[in-house]
Amino acid sequence: MNGAIAVVGIGADGWDGLPENSRRALRTAEVLIGAPRQLALLPGGDCPGERITWPSPLRPAVPGLLAAHQGRAIAVLASGDPSFYGIGRTLAETVGADRLRIHPHPSSVSYACARLGWPLEDTETVSLVARPLAALAAALHPGRRLLVLGEGPETPARVAALLRETGWGGTRIRVLEQLGGPAERLLDATAADWPHERTDALHVLALDCARDPDTLRLGTVPGLPDEAYEHDGQLTKRYVRAATLAALAPAPGELLWDIGGGSGSIGIEWMRAHRSCRAIAVEKSAERAARIARNADALGVPGLRVVTASAPDGLTGLPTPDAVFVGGGLTAPGLLQACWDALPAGGRLVANTVTLESEALLAEGHRRHGGELIRLAVSTAVPVGGFTGWRQAMPVTQWSVTKGSEQA
Numbered sequence: 001m002n003g004a005i006a007v008v009g010i011g012a013d014g015w016d017g018l019p020e021n022s023r024r025a026l027r028t029a030e031v032l033i034g035a036p037r038q039l040a041l042l043p044g045g046d047c048p049g050e051r052i053t054w055p056s057p058l059r060p061a062v063p064g065l066l067a068a069h070q071g072r073a074i075a076v077l078a079s080g081d082p083s084f085y086g087i088g089r090t091l092a093e094t095v096g097a098d099r100l101r102i103h104p105h106p107s108s109v110s111y112a113c114a115r116l117g118w119p120l121e122d123t124e125t126v127s128l129v130a131r132p133l134a135a136l137a138a139a140l141h142p143g144r145r146l147l148v149l150g151e152g153p154e155t156p157a158r159v160a161a162l163l164r165e166t167g168w169g170g171t172r173i174r175v176l177e178q179l180g181g182p183a184e185r186l187l188d189a190t191a192a193d194w195p196h197e198r199t200d201a202l203h204v205l206a207l208d209c210a211r212d213p214d215t216l217r218l219g220t221v222p223g224l225p226d227e228a229y230e231h232d233g234q235l236t237k238r239y240v241r242a243a244t245l246a247a248l249a250p251a252p253g254e255l256l257w258d259i260g261g262g263s264g265s266i267g268i269e270w271m272r273a274h275r276s277c278r279a280i281a282v283e284k285s286a287e288r289a290a291r292i293a294r295n296a297d298a299l300g301v302p303g304l305r306v307v308t309a310s311a312p313d314g315l316t317g318l319p320t321p322d323a324v325f326v327g328g329g330l331t332a333p334g335l336l337q338a339c340w341d342a343l344p345a346g347g348r349l350v351a352n353t354v355t356l357e358s359e360a361l362l363a364e365g366h367r368r369h370g371g372e373l374i375r376l377a378v379s380t381a382v383p384v385g386g387f388t389g390w391r392q393a394m395p396v397t398q399w400s401v402t403k404g405s406e407q408a
Helices: 020-027 059-068 087-095 108-116 133-139 155-165 238-248 265-272 286-298 335-342 356-369
Strands: 005-010 031-034 050-053 074-079 100-103 124-127 145-149 172-177 185-190 203-208 255-259 278-283 305-308 323-326 348-353 372-376 379-384 387-392 396-402
Touching (some): 005 020, 020 074, 020 100, 059 087, 087 100, 108 172, 108 203, 124 133, 133 145, 133 286, 155 172, 155 203, 238 265, 238 323, 238 372, 238 396, 255 265, 265 286, 265 323, 278 286, 335 356, 356 372, 356 396
Parallel strands (some): 005 100, 031 050, 031 074, 255 323, 278 305, 323 348
Antiparallel strands (some): 348 396
C-alpha cells in the first residue's frame, strides 16, 4: 500500500502485548506519533523512529502534521482498537481509509466485558471523551448495564455526582483501571457512596443502573411524560408528541429542523430515537431557547443545536434537513414555503396547529402538495362532582407530507 500510514493499537501491557505484525510496523516507522503515555511504552532500541506527540486540540492538527512528514514511513499509536472511539476514524476522515493499515488491539470494552462476564453484544457503550457528561442521561434505564469511557481521572466522580443528582444514586459503579496491564485494579461502590475523587486516567466505568424510587421513569419511545420537561405551557403534549414523532419517522443519522421549538420536546425525542440523529431547534425567544438547552441536557441529548431567531429568516444557512417540524409561527409570511423549499426529495414536513388561521394554511398546503391531513383529539378523565367525566384538550390539526422527486 503506497504511502500507507500504520495505525497501531496498544494496551496497558505495552510492547509485551503486541503481536509481531504490530511490532514490525513500529520498528520500521521513521515517524512515531502518539500520546506521551503511548510513546513511553515503546522500547527505544527496537523503535528508533522520530517520536512526535499529538498537539492539543488534536483533530485540527492532524492534516498539517501528516503533511509535514509526507514521504516518510509513519506509524500512529492508538489506545486499544483504533477504530473504536479512537484515532482511526479521524485519520480515515482526513486522509481516506485506503491510506490506512490498521493493527487493532483488544479494546478496553472487550477487556472490561471479559473481566465482568458481560456479553459484549448486549452491553451499550457511552463515550465521554470530548463529549458532555449530560450525554450519559439518555442511556440510563433500570437494570441496564453500561460501559462508560472516561476522559480523565475525575470522570468517575463526575459520573457519580450526575447519577446522585438525577435520581440514580443506587447505581453500582465499578472502575476498571489499567486493563490488561500489570497495574490493573478494580474500584467498586454505589453512586450514592462513591468515595474516590480521582482514579487512574486509563479506566473504564461499568454501571449497573438502578433508579431511585421517586425518579420519573422515561421510556425509549416518543411520548415522554410532560413532567420530564421544564416548560411555560409551550409544549407539544405527550400523546400529540408521540403521533408527531411517528409522522416525522426519524432514522439514524438524519437531521431535523424543529421550528418554533418551545420547550424543545420534538427535537429532543427525535435525537433520543438514535444516538446519531441530529436536530436544530429554532426559537425566537431567548428565554425559551435557554430552556430548550436545559431540557436537552437533562434528557441526555446535549448535542441539540439551538438557534435563537425568528423563522423563516433564522433558517438561512442551516444544513439541509431530512425532516422539518413546524410547531409554532405558521402564520409568519413565507415560513411554510421556506421549509418546503429547504427539503430534498424524500424529506418530510410535519406541521401542527390549534388555530383556524393556521389550519387554513395547512389545508392549502395539503391541496397543493398532498400528504395526510388529520385532526388529533385527546380527552382526559377528570372528577365531575362525585363522578368522572371527559375533559377534551384543544384538537390539533396535523399536516404531514413527503416531498416527491418531481417536487424537488
